[in-house]
Amino acid sequence: MAGVGPGSSTAVLPEGVALGAASEVAPLRAVLLHRPGEELSRLTPRNNDQLLFDALPWVARAQEEHDAFAAVLRSRGVAVYLLGDLLAETIAHSGAARIQGISAAVSPRRLGLGLAEELSAYLRGRPADELARILTGGMTFDELPGSGSDSASLVRQMHHGGDFAIEPLPNLLFTRDSSFWIGRRFAITSLALAARARESSLTDLIYAHHPMFSGSRRAYESQIAPVEGGDVLLLAPGVVAVGVGERTTPAGAESLARSLFDDGLAHTVLAVPIEQQRAFMHLDTVCTMVDRDAVVMYPSMHDTAVAYTMRADDGGVSVGEARPFLEAAAEAMGIAKLRVIDTGLDPVTAEREQWDDGNNTLALAPGVVVAYNRTVETNKRLIDAGIEVLEIEGGELGSGRGGPRCMSCPLSREF
Numbered sequence: 344m345a346g347v348g349p350g351s352s353t354a355v356l357p358e359g360v361a362l363g364a365a366s367e368v369a370p371l372r373a374v375l376l377h378r379p380g381e382e383l384s385r386l387t388p389r390n391n392d393q394l395l396f397d398a399l400p401w402v403a404r405a406q407e408e409h410d411a412f413a414a415v416l417r418s419r420g421v422a423v424y425l426l427g428d429l430l431a432e433t434i435a436h437s438g439a440a441r442i443q444g445i446s447a448a449v450s451p452r453r454l455g456l457g458l459a460e461e462l463s464a465y466l467r468g469r470p471a472d473e474l475a476r477i478l479t480g481g482m483t484f485d486e487l488p489g490s491g492s493d494s495a496s497l498v499r500q501m502h503h504g505g506d507f508a509i510e511p512l513p514n515l516l517f518t519r520d521s522s523f524w525i526g527r528r529f530a531i532t533s534l535a536l537a538a539r540a541r542e543s544s545l546t547d548l549i550y551a552h553h554p555m556f557s558g559s560r561r562a563y564e565s566q567i568a569p570v571e572g573g574d575v576l577l578l579a580p581g582v583v584a585v586g587v588g589e590r591t592t593p594a595g596a597e598s599l600a601r602s603l604f605d606d607g608l609a610h611t612v613l614a615v616p617i618e619q620q621r622a623f624m625h626l627d628t629v630c631t632m633v634d635r636d637a638v639v640m641y642p643s644m645h646d647t648a649v650a651y652t653m654r655a656d657d658g659g660v661s662v663g664e665a666r667p668f669l670e671a672a673a674e675a676m677g678i679a680k681l682r683v684i685d686t687g688l689d690p691v692t693a694e695r696e697q698w699d700d701g702n703n704t705l706a707l708a709p710g711v712v713v714a715y716n717r718t719v720e721t722n723k724r725l726i727d728a729g730i731e732v733l734e735i736e737g738g739e740l741g742s743g744r745g746g747p748r749c750m751s752c753p754l755s756r757e758f
């Protein structure tokens with residue numbers, strides 16, 4: 344097999360660790376993260392809104408924060424895999440993956456046929472690690488091969504040098520959204536917004552061609568309508584909550600439910616409407632599980648969140664009336680009550696800490712979560728409720744509006 348670079352090796356799972364996840368809180372064994380890189384340095388005041396960042400992160404500091412996040416996970420026995428490494432290894436391993444990645448990134452619509460063919464041919468000849476960097480970090484017109492040469496291409500001549508010939512993917516940082524595992528299967532999601540749509544072409548090729556995933560089967564293959572991983576919460580084995588709002592659509596939630604029922608991966612899917620606004624872009628920005636029977640939740644959702652219960656019904660799907668989410672969830676999970684860790688916050692603090700991803704915790708085990716240290720009040724309430732909170736810095740990482748759960752895709756949790 345071709346290596347990625349000198350001295351490189353191909354990632355494998357630790358002994359005894361099996362791919363898959365059936366809940367949000369069972370002990371985490373392996374996780375997919377993306378160490379932010381060049382794609383973050385592509386953000387400018389002109390493109391940050393469109394690329395879904397609220398500020399321009401200090402890249403080196405964001406990398407330090409991310410390294411510290413990964414170190415916390417490793418210190419708790421979690422095997423950490425980095426998307427950039429897996430991508431380079433996949434491309435080194437598989438010519439088909441190389442072609443797939445290039446064709447998803449090079450758009451004849453944007454570049455015209457001539458330039459698109461020229462660029463594709465150039466990329467086919469790049470070393471795997473360089474190609475992986477281009478597929479994630481993008482490429483400007485100035486960086487195109489032969490730039491500055493006397494070119495017959497109108498496209499080259501009429502674009503500014505700093506325009507993107509290949510768009511960067513700064514939101515790859517949020518590995519939660521572009522794939523998720525349910526049972527022993529992985530699902531490649533269908534991302535709603537143009538700025539993120541290409542991310543799933545990379546997770547798709549990694550899962551399809553990296554040796555670590557060989558033999559793994561897919562869930563939700565049809566990908567008919569948008570579903571993003573940040574909206575999918577595995578409340579308990581067989582019970583899934585799906586946020587429906589700015590990203591995941593009703594059609595996405597319904598087709599996901601249908602597919603999970605058909606594959607025997609869930610018996611109940613709860614569709615939970617969330618406000619269609621930036622602050623609440625996914626269900627996991629307002630609610631995450633911190634224990635087998637407990638969630639941390641944005642206070643204003645506590646009494647207002649509802650759910651439509653979908654169940655498999657005679658080859659189809661039955662949909663119940665909207666009812667209180669906490670009640671519907673507890674019933675589906677077969678528990679008396681789904682506890683809400685009451686953050687008891689005043690509306691202003693609650694709003695600020697929700698914005699700063701205080702509700703976006705990553706569970707490493709029942710009652711053990713990772714959270715940003717800046718959400719001081721929420722963390723305090725979690726600790727008072729007996730939850731162990733492992734705090735990380737997020738001053739720079741948080742500028743993309745995502746916390747520890749958003750930045751992680753569990754590859755393996757104990758069943």
Ligand SMILES: NC(=O)NCCC[C@H](N)C(=O)O
Pocket residue numbers: 394395396514517519520539572573574624625627628743744745746748749
């Ligand atoms: N699961 C999540 O909530 N992910 C955070 C995504 C943030 C990213 N800037 C976005 O707007 O999609």
